[in-house]
Structure formats: C-alpha cells, structure tokens
C-alpha cells in the first residue's frame with residue numbers, strides 16, 4: 001500500500017529491536033538447554049512432571065471456564081445498569097489486570113481463611129465452620145477468578161458497548177426479551193473475542209506464580225512456575241528446574257501458536273459508554289444481584305487488605321530501614337521498566353504500523369509474545385544461568401535482569417494497547433500524511449502522540465504496576481541488598497510477621513491502583529496541552 | 532497543462548484494466564463524473580501517487596511525474612471528509628502546508644493570509660473538530676494555498692455539505708483555481724456541481740474517460 005507514509009527508519013529500528021529481544025530470549029533458552037545437558041545428575045530428581053502438568057492444566061482449565069462465565073455475567077450486568085459511580089466501579093474492575101497476585105492472595109486469606117471474616121461470621125451466626133477454602137485448589141481458583149473474571153468482564157463489556165446503536169433500536173422496537181437480546185445481540189458481539197480471551201486467561205493461570213505460591217499449600221497444587229522456584233531455591237535441584245522450564249516453554253508455545261490463529265483481543269482499558277436499553281424488571285433485578293455479588297467478591301478481599309494493612313503494622317513498618325530501602329528499589333525498578341516497556345512498545349508498534357508487508361508485520365508482532373512463551377520464573381531462571389555461565393555474580397546482574405524481565409512482562413499487553421490505534425492512524429490518515437509530506441517526527445509529535453496520550457499513559461501504568469507487583473522474577477534473583485516490596489512481603493510472611501506483610505500488601509495495592517488510575521489521565525492531559 | 536496519456540491500471544483480479552486519457556488546463560476546473568464504483572477515486576489515487584500504474588504517463592507542463600512518490604508530486608488533495616486533523620487547530624492544520632523549517636513568524640503571517648483568503652480570518656485558534664463541514668473544507672483549501680502545488684485533486688468535496696455552504700465552497704474553488712492558475716480535477720457525481728463550476732466534463736464509464 002503506497003498510501004502508507006514511507007518510514008524506513010521506523011521499520012529498521014523496530015526490526016533491530018525485535019532482533020535484539022529475540023536474541024536475548026534465544027540466549028536465555030540456550031542457557032537453559034545448555035544447563036539441561038551439563039548440570040550433573042545429582043541424585044534422582046523428585047519432580048513428577050506429568051503430575052504437575054495434569055494438575056496445572058486442570059487448575060488453568062477450571063480458572064478459564066469459571067472466569068469466562070463470571071466475566072460474561074458481570075459484563076452483561078454492567079452493560080444494562082446505570083447508576084452513579086458506574087464509571088468508578090468499572091475503573092476498579094479494570095484494575096484487576098494490574099492488581100498484584102500477592103495482594104489478592106493475602107486478601108483471600110483474610111476473607112476466606114480459617115480466621116477470616118466469613119468463617120468468623122459463619123461460626124458466630126450458625127456455629128458452623130466453613131473450613132479453609134482459601135487454601136489449596138479452591139483458594140487458587142477463587143483468587144484467579146477474582147482477577148481474571150474482572151479482566152474478562154472489562155474486555156467483554158467493551159464488546160457489548162460496540163454494538164451499533166441502530167441494531168439496539170431495532171431490537172428495542174421488536175421488544176426483544178432479555179434472553180433473546182442476549183442470544184441475538186450480545187452473544188454475537190462477544191463470541192469472536194471469547195476464544196482469544198480464553199487463551200490469555202489459560203496462560204495467565206497456567207503460569208501463575210504468587211497466588212499459587214501463597215495459597216497452593218504444597219506440592220499437590222503447584223504450577224510449573226512454583227515448582228521451578230521450589231526446585232531452585234528449596235531443593236537446589238537445578239536439573240529438575242531446567243526440565244520443568246523446558247516443559248513450561250513447550251506448553252506455553254503451543255498455546256500461543258494456537259492462539260495466534262484466533263481473533264485478536266483488544267485491550268479495552270478506556271471508559272465505557274453504553275447506550276441505554278429498557279429491560280424487563282426481572283432481568284434488571286438479576287443484573288443487580290450479579291453486580292452485587294461480583295462487587296463483593298472482588299472488592300471485599302482488597303478492602304480487607306486495606307483494613308488489615310492500615311490498621312496493624314503500618315506504623316511499625318514505616319520505622320524500618322528495610323522497608324524504605326525496598327520501596328526505593330521497587331519505585332526505581334518500576335519506573336525504569338515502565339520507560340523501557342514504552343520504548344520497546346513504541347519502537348515495535350510504530351515500525352509495525354508503517355509496514356505494508358504482512359510478513360514484516362508478523363515478524364514485528366512476535367517479540368510481544370516472547371514473555372508469554374517464556375514466563376517470569378523461567379526467564380529469571382534462564383537469566384540466572386546465563387549470567388552465571390558468563391562468570392558474572394548473579395547478585396551483580398540482578399537489577400538489570402529484573403528490569404529487563406519486568407519490561408518484557410508487560411510487553412504483550414502494552415503492544416495490544418498501542419498497536420491497534422497506531423495502525424488505525426496509519427491506515428485512515430496515511431494518504432493525508434503522505435500527500436502533505438510530513439516527516440516521521442512531525443507525524444509522531446503532531447498526530448500520533450496527541451491522539452494516543454492516554455494509551456501512552458496506560459502502557460506506562462501497566463508496566464509500572466506489573467513490575468511493582470512482580471514476585472516471579474525477583475524471587476530467584478533477590479538478595480539481601482536487592483529486595484523489592486513483594487519480596488519483602490514474601491519474606492515477612494515466611495517469618496510469620498503477618499502485620500508487616502499486611503501493611504506491605506496495602507501499600508502495594510494503593511500504589512498500583514493509584515498509578516493505574518493516575519498515569520493515563522496525566523498523559524491524556526499532557527498530550528492535549530501540546531495541541 | 533496536465534496531460535494524462537493511456538494511464539493503465541488494474542486491481543488484482545480485475546478483468547479489464549482502467550485506461551485513463553484526458554487533459555486539464557491551468558485555471559480551469561476539469562470535472563470527472565461516473566456512477567459509484569466506476570473508478571473515480573482510483574483515478575485520483577493514481578494521480579496522487581498512491582497507486583502505481585502499469586503503463587502510461589502523467590505530465591505536468593511537459594514533465595512526466597508518474598514515477599514520483601506522493602509527497603514529491605506537484606499535487607494537493609482534498610477529500611470528501613477527513614481532510615483535516617480534528618485534534619489540531621485550524622491554524623496548525625493550515626501550517627502543515629508549509630515546510631516545517633519555515634520560521635515561526637513567517638508561518639504565522641502566511642497562515643493568517645491564507646485563512647483570510649478563504650474567508651476564515653479569526654478562526655485560526657479553533658480546533659478543527661469544532662468547525663462546520665464547510666469551514667473544514669475551506670481550512671483545507673487554505674492549506675492548499677500554502678502548498679502552492681499546480682494540481683488540485685478534489686474527491687466529492689461538496690457532497691457532505693448542505694446547500695448554502697455548498698455554493699460558498701464551490702465559488703471559492705472557482706475563484707482560487709483561476710486566481711492561482713491551478714489545474715483542478717473535481718470528482719463528483721452531482722450534475723449540479725459540475726454544471727455550476729466545470730469548464731470541461733469527462734464521464735468515466737467502462738474503465739475509460741469520455742469527454743461530455
């Protein structure tokens with residue numbers, strides 16, 4: 001297409017970057033493979049890979065199924081209901097994508113745990129104990145569904161919002177029943193997104209680390225990620241870890257390659273504007289019930305984190321040096337990885353939107369998937385083996401590996417956020433841009449940046465929050481001198497200092513939500529000021 | 532003179548290729564009409580350089596421009612809608628017609644003069660999104676003034692306008708064309724527009740142009 005502005009520099013830069021990222025991933029894989037063949041067989045490994053695969057698949061499959069059901073119901077309810085605070089509530093559900101798994105796991109314990117709110121209430125009112133559903137498979141599923149159900153709801157809500165006004169008017173004039181409307185309008189709108197969404201949720205659950213680490217309660221309910229961590233840190237079974245990592249990469253790659261054939265899932269993190277629809281009373285009642293339950297399920301654990309954290313240990317925590325040290329580390333790591341993710345995303349997406357050739361577009365799309373194929377703990381393990389084989393002390397390399405790995409972590413979501421709108425600009429305004437002979441810089445400064453300011457903020461927020469909440473990468477690399485807040489929290493839990501852990505969880509939660517809400521707005525403002 | 536000679540082009544899987552031949556004089560409006568889907572926009576895309584012909588020539592004042600990329604062609608473009616960047620001010624949109632190296636003060640003077648010439652002085656600071664359809668087209672014409680290219684391509688420029696504004700923009704195009712000696716190619720399927728402004732009228736049918 002010659003109506004695309006010719007941007008050879010953009011394409012060259014993004015190809016170079018794609019090659020660089022691929023090179024690093026290849027080096028990491030090579031380090032893992034090399035370790036698999038050279039690490040001496042120090043006794044027999046106790047790891048049962050088949051069992052792990054089966055358990056992880058069951059867990060991820062159930063998570064996917066339940067999350068899609070919950071997400072569909074919640075999206076439907078949000079689409080039908082109008083009430084003050086609706087935008088804020090949707091904003092909170094949207095934040096599920098960045099809410100640290102550790103925080104949710106901790107909230108789960110204080111709501112659903114043995115001494116949690118629900119068990120206490122049940123004991124007080126009926127003298128019946130509900131046991132401890134926060135632990136084991138049920139706990140993992142609950143925590144995953146809280147996050148992934150809300151994530152699914154946000155994406156599906158955007159699909160419902162996109163139903164054309166005319167179609168709704170026609171439906172309304174035919175006086176469709178709620179069920180008929182769902183089948184012929186809503187389901188049609190959501191159907192295309194479901195397979196891709198299912199693949200994403202399955203991957204997220206399959207590679208879940210902090211939730212499974214905290215709630216799994218032992219080998220019966222491990223994911224491969226947790227098993228790798230346990231093999232390295234607890235059993236010093238490097239060979240086992242490497243075999244697990246290879247299995248993990250294999251399974252993830254299969255899922256990604258099959259998902260690549262599915263329709264893309266738009267990231268949908270903007271505000272929701274739904275056209276109104278007059279519904280039957282029973283349907284509205286049902287919508288209110290669904291919304292109420294979902295809100296309780298999602299908000300209660302997080303609220304309990306805030307209550308527990310801000311009440312008990314905060315003052316005490318604020319007076320420890322290690323807390324301030326870890327906070328500074330987390331802020332620096334988060335900010336640098338956010339900038340790195342933005343740079344990667346812009347370079348890749350600008351190059352991609354300037355490419356007319358389909359093959360080139362595929363090549364430039366691949367690095368975004370790199371992290372999904374090589375998840376946090378595996379990437380971290382590979383980085384660990386790689387720097388060790390280069391003769392560098394892992395402690396010295398830790399900050400670089402953690403920043404780079406965290407930047408890659410957010411890349412798939414970041415590219416899904418900035419890529420499509422950049423493509424749209426290139427396609428819809430390409431002729432005008434090209435015939436005016438605008439330079440690449442003019443195109444970016446005058447057109448792309450002002451239109452995408454908010455998305456730039458979303459990318460920064462996603463990456464900052466992912467990195468702020470990350471445990472998977474830091475768990476293998478962290479040292480006494482190089483500790484982030486999640487690692488500090490994990491250590492506090494391990495040492496039964498649960499007041500400290502609660503306070504850190506509350507701070508992480510406030511930090512992620514604040515960044516996630518503030519950064520997109522800030523950048524929308526900044527971009528507009530440049531008009 | 533703009534002379535297009537046996538300009539040949541076919542989309543993939545198209546049985547009979549287009550073959551365009553026509554000429555246009557400076558200071559005149561040359562209209563192209565034809566049913567929807569007959570290839571009018573395709574012709575403009577060829578002239579603007581967004582599509583590459585299989586063979587044939589496009590000559591302005593004796594120079595063949597058929598190998599030039601769009602940004603180097605002596606051509607300005609005005610589309611039915613979307614001629615402006617809605618998020619920029621009118622003045623910014625107009626200034627895009629100048630080289631970015633033009634000094635600030637010079638740009639301001641030129642932009643003000645151009646906006647004045649299309650009857651929009653004082654509108655410079657307004658966001659394009661807030662302008663009416665007719666005002667948008669006039670801002671786009673002001674930008675064309677600064678670009679000072681001898682060929683102006685108009686693709687259905689009046690179809691989104693209501694009757695009153697239509698007349699205004701139409702007579703503005705006539706005035707600018709003759710004053711600046713542009714070769715204006717007007718694509719339209721409204722016979723009223725064509726009768727009102729065109730000096731010459733070609734009809735596009737069966738992949739060929741015929742003088743009416």
Ligand SMILES: Nc1ncnc2c1ncn2[C@@H]1O[C@H](COP(=O)(O)OP(=O)(O)O)[C@@H](O)[C@H]1O
Nearest residue numbers: 542543565566567568569570571572573574735
């Ligand atoms: N990129 C394309 N690829 C294939 N066919 C196209 C393409 N663009 C337009 N066409 C076809 O070429 C014909 C002429 O289109 P167009 O020039 O837009 O017509 P007009 O502007 O006269 O309505 C139409 O049949 C259209 O479907």
Ligand SMILES: [Mg+2]
Nearest residue numbers: 571572573686
């Ligand atoms: Mg057309």
